[in-house]
Amino acid sequence: AQTVTQSQPEMSVQEAETVTLSCTYDTSENNYYLFWYKQPPSRQMILVIRQEAYKQQNATENRFSVNFQKAAKSFSLKISDSQLGDTAMYFCAFMKPNDYKLSFGAGTTVTVRA
Amino acid sequence: EAGVTQFPSHSVIEKGQTVTLRCDPISGHDNLYWYRRVMGKEIKFLLHFVKESKQDESGMPNNRFLAERTGGTYSTLKVQPAELEDSGVYFCASSQDFRGEQFFGPGTRLTVL
Numbered sequence: 001a002q003t004v005t006q007s008q009p010e011m012s013v014q015e016a017e018t019v020t021l022s023c024t025y026d027t028s029e030n031n032y033y034l035f036w037y038k039q040p041p042s043r044q045m046i047l048v049i050r051q052e053a054y055k056q057q058n059a060t061e062n063r064f065s066v067n068f069q070k071a072a073k074s075f076s077l078k079i080s081d082s083q084l085g086d087t088a089m090y091f092c093a094f095m096k097p098n099d100y101k102l103s104f105g106a107g108t109t110v111t112v113r114a
Numbered sequence: 115e116a117g118v119t120q121f122p123s124h125s126v127i128e129k130g131q132t133v134t135l136r137c138d139p140i141s142g143h144d145n146l147y148w149y150r151r152v153m154g155k156e157i158k159f160l161l162h163f164v165k166e167s168k169q170d171e172s173g174m175p176n177n178r179f180l181a182e183r184t185g186g187t188y189s190t191l192k193v194q195p196a197e198l199e200d201s202g203v204y205f206c207a208s209s210q211d212f213r214g215e216q217f218f219g220p221g222t223r224l225t226v227l
Contacts, residue, residue: 004156037218044117045205045218091157100145100212101170104157 002027002094006105013082014113020067021077021108023092029053034068034075035093035102038086045091051075082112116140118219120206126225132194135222139188139208146189147209147216148181152202160204163189164212196226 003026013019025034032053039045051059051068058066063080079086092105119138127133139146148160160179161171165186174181178197183189193200203223207216 039218042123042220044220047215050215093157098213100147100162100209100216101159101173102149102157102216103159104149104151106154106156 002029002096002103004092004094004103004105006092006108008108009106010109010111012111012113013079015082015084017082018078018080019082019110021079021090021092021110023075023077023105025073025075025092025094025103027073027094027096029096031097033095033097034066035095036064036066036075036077037091037093037104038088039091039107040085040088048090049077079110084112084114086110087112118206118208118217120204120219120222122222123220124223124225126227127196128227129198130195132192133196133224135191135193135204135206135224137189137191137206137219139206140217143208143210143217144186145209145212145214145216146183147207148189148191149205149207150202151205151221152199157205160191162212193224196224198226200224201226 034051036048038048049061067076089107093102121136146163151157159173162169163183180192203221205221207218209216
């Protein structure tokens with residue numbers, strides 16, 4: 001089974017600043033998918049960003065970018081120019097190719113302060 | 115387009131009672147998944163439906179949990195009898211194909227007293 005570790009239970013950031021969330025994972029697979037999901041309070045969990053392991057280029061979605069280090073099995077999420085609406089719990093997740101089960105980390109609660 | 119919906123949003127029951135959670139996937143999504151987050155830990159996979167068929171229920175914790183998806187539309191997850199350790203947030207997700215993006219509902223928070 002894959003293990004996904006998010007070592008930061010909570011983080012706080014000032015509006016407009018940058019915050020980086022860490023995620024490490026353990027797998028023997030060479031190809032796989034990595035995800036960051038965001039769940040705002042009492043709302044649906046939505047996909048923020050997705051990375052395919054065979055792609056070396058780090059994925060970017062507007063203010064969200066990842067630093068994918070395959071050898072280190074690290075997949076951190078950077079939120080730039082933080083906004084109040086970024087306040088949420090963020091989950092890192094892993095999926096093997098040709099699979100459908102997501103393996104999640106325990107989550108990081110991010111609070112953006114005005 | 116409506117997203118994945120779950121009902122109820124919260125449920126508080128006594129140990130030994132029965133609770134049924136409902137999930138309505140996005141229309142046209144054949145794949146439906148149940149996940150659970152217990153005690154602030156990781157979200158864990160429970161099971162996967164393709165239409166009305168259970169493809170994988172390897173994550174179901176024990177036989178007190180019963181999931182159904184009659185007609186291949188909405189799904190229910192019944193816990194009978196509920197135990198204290200069943201408390202947590204139950205998420206439902208759906209996808210168009212099994213490798214596609216999974217769209218999640220807001221979850222049902224279950225508290226067993």
